[in-house]
Amino acid sequence: MTDRSPLPPGSTIGIFGGGQLGRMLAISALQLGYRCIGYAPAGDNVAAEASADFIEKHWGDGEALSTFAARCDVVTWEFENVPVTAVEAIPAERLACGPRALEIAQDRLAEKRFVEELGGLATPHMRVESDEDFAAAIERIGTPGILKTAREGYDGKGQWRVDDGHAARGVRFPGQRCIYEGLVDFEAEFSVILARGSDGEVRFWDSAANTHEGGMLVQSVLPAGARIEAQVEEARALASRVADALSYVGVLTLEFFATKDGPVFNEMAPRVHNSGHWTIEGAATSQFENHVRAICGLPLGATATRFATIDMRNIVGKQASRAHAILAEEGEPHLHLYGKREAREGRKMGHVTRVGARLP
Template sequence: MDTRTGLPVVGMVGGGQLARMTHQAAISLGQSLRVLAESPDDSAALVIGDVRIGSHTDLAALREFAKDCDAVTFDHEHVPTEHIAALEGEGVRIYPGSAALLFAQDKGRMRARLAELGAPVPRWRPVNDTADIAAFAAETGWPVIAKATRGGYDGKGVWVLSSPDEAQRLVDTGTPLIVEEKVPLRRELAALVARSPFGQVAAYPVVETVQRDGICVEVLAPAPGLSDERAVAAQQLAIDLAHALGVVGLLAVELFETDTGIVVNELAMRPHNSGHWSIEGARTSQFEQHLRAVLDYPMGSTALTAPAVVMANVLGGASGGMSIDERLHHLFAADPGARVHFYGKQVRPGRKIGHVTVLGDDMTEVRARAARAARWLQEGK
């Protein structure tokens, strides 16, 4: 408890943009957010007053960081499971707990557990050697998808393999892997839910996520053309998984939509890129909802604030040309309704440096505005 305010202190391990946006939600709730960042230049460290510098892999740093926090949570899944378990054993309220977070950290464990629960998953197999991949491909056909069991994000740690030679080169790197069938998908969806320790859940509208080069470039809320039946099924699946896995906080279930139904792709147990639209587009943002959940507050409304909401990620462009600040001036003059969030990151080509959200009545028009705004901020044209 913060003695200055009489309100809770939440610790968030990781100093990225998720922590930065969670801080914005904490301000309106009167809460104090403490962040464990690796560098004073991290996105969240630039704007948060209570910043501790240390590594998420250092148990002593985590233990010191957690002192006096009412709850501890994460802006990424890379904290060693054994460290989380150690803190839990010492009485730290840490959400999601080690038993749940394991299934977002280890893709092999995730696939096995989802299969046990009867959740729809691609055909898959653990990999020990090239022969495992070749045998799997003999059943499903080439190409197949290989994934690093730990540490992948934004397309990293995922490989499309089209031959035994490609499989051999990957196996030779020594990366622990699983292999999956290449799902014949129509598009990608995401179902985001929050769950409290009490067991209350709140489900957001199912969204469509548009990927390019392994990076999410657009999120459309609600997913256009998604039947009510399939939307409810996706939300119920996410709720069931949150309960079964014991998740506290946000759970993002990334989905493939196929001709016959939905298939689980990945899980994330934290605020997620597919929910950034909710800052302006939902009555309760995913960041506020995550704070409510880890503190066991009642959940907030997830209702849309407009019929169509689109979030477009802003990626770093080539150096030179008009400054980011000048581009922002021009964008606001052209589209005063566009809402911009910059993350305080150094610009590198292809790096997520922010996002734009646009609301309106017509999805086609809103999507065009969001794409135009993101392109302008990236390219200055």
Template sequence: MSLEPGSTIGIVGAGQLGRMLAQAAAQLGYRTHVYAPDPAPPASGPASLYVCADYLNADAMAAFAAECDVVTYEFENLPVEALEAMGDKLRPSTRSLAIAQDRAHEKRFIEEHGGKVANWHEVSEAADLEAAGEKIGYPLVLKSRRLGYDGKGQAWVREADQLMDAWDAIGREPAVAEAAVDYIAEFSVLVARRADDELAVWNAPRNIHDGGILRRSEVPAGEGVDEQVPQAVEVACELAMKLGHVGVMAVEFFATADGPLVNEIAPRVHNSGHWTIEGSQTSQFEQHIRCIADLPLGDPALVSPRVTMDNLIGHDVDRWEQILAEPGAHLHLYGKREARAGRKMGHVTRLG
């Protein structure tokens, strides 16, 4: 049953993704309540109400959910147990979170449902490191199983005598070791699913990273990627269906000589889909609201033959006046007060 305009949508997490979700919800006539432990976060601006409380405060989480008609989340590093108290109000469910939060569970899930991943080995203790090197070869990358994003919790290993140093670098946390991938490019597929299995998929962007942080997304993805997109879309849609995911989900891929390899799943709106705000008929943020409110899905088609999105990282944001003076540039600033190295301060989208 569709959520009536004027209803309240809860958003757990209050960063820039929550901010843009709140803006999309307001456009469709909804109120938004936002929950996070941070003082004056980006999403508190457009929200109708901001609740500042800890994610582990079960009583506060339950009280928050009681004031909302439906609740969603803007990032995956959240306590599953606390969110489970929200029951059917939470969309997508904690199943998507639980799998995406653990790289080993995620890789098994992908392989079980038709996706291919880089050769990998689970690392729980020191003895597993040597076994990983023997199975995978070098170079390999060691990634913590949980709480990794934007290149955090990762360490490269070029030869065997670096294994222990790499494990020390990630805090000797449970990890996965992955073979280095000889890839043509990185790209992502964003898929939206309603509870009745209706799906919508956007054009796949080519993604350019620097230091583990997304710098640019380009649509169309271009040579070397476009021909692999249909297979990747099949995989992404299958994963969304098997998860029973309600909302937008991003699946990141490597385009390789042997076809697309899944890098990881993000069970939420995603940085590589920011271009959809101006670049498609329906943005990823509006589509996510449509999914969780059980509304008809919008058209994801392009409005321009070419779209690029550049993140403004750290002091890149100091160019905001120059960008505003540029014809055809669409500037989005996230309202963060302090520019720091590696911090996403905004983005700019260009059409044509």
């Protein structure tokens, strides 16, 4: 998609994927006068509740994809594991941006090479395609580290932590291409989240300090602290180079470790991101609204932080059954439940954002 006139109210946005990110995108689209149609295989597609229509068909259903494309004025995605073949079935003029960002983000090895070629510092890593490769990676990089599937896997899935040589002997190559990453000695974790318009304009939100447990984000807080704030400018410069190299349109997220050697790139998400949920209440324009603005050719909104302190926490698994009790807390907590039917262990069911004093 190139720079073009804004889509008029009443236009239709197509969203690949049916999760909570698609749901929140659809809500923002409604506020701007657009309607959304979702597309994903059958399942707990909570985005359908906020969409004008939802097509539940397989990613390889050419006829269904053609029908979907014909009904949409622009098409985007809400998660990075949408098959590239499905995106390529959409006429290029209707795509918010091309599928290259997905191709890179879907492969952890390609992702790290891409960022390194742009001057970024990535975590130490090696390709692993056999038990012998794994042993060689342990020998070269050392422990502790993490063996990860090169494709798919998120929130800690498809990952095996290796604390020492003894633990490594208990891990076997899972039969698909993997990457072994050495753990980084870091002081904090943070995200750089940007919105890039079809005209190339880029706006950043403030970076929150992120906390992960078991590979899943559990908390994002602002202010992020001095260590992160000292490294944000360098991380933003890399994120801008990534967005420009991809001719990206929409919200793009890069995750970093703050280390004594500067920001170390961890992974990229070409989409709205969990660590940006605080922007709904906490920023002048949320990540979801700015994504809609970008893909529809509208001017980007201001991204300034509105409160002196912000604390976003995920609600996971059976915590959702007690979530309404949060509403009785002081300080006007902002609760978002995603409407998922099954509260499985480790499944994100919602989030709550607590804010402090409003900034002038």
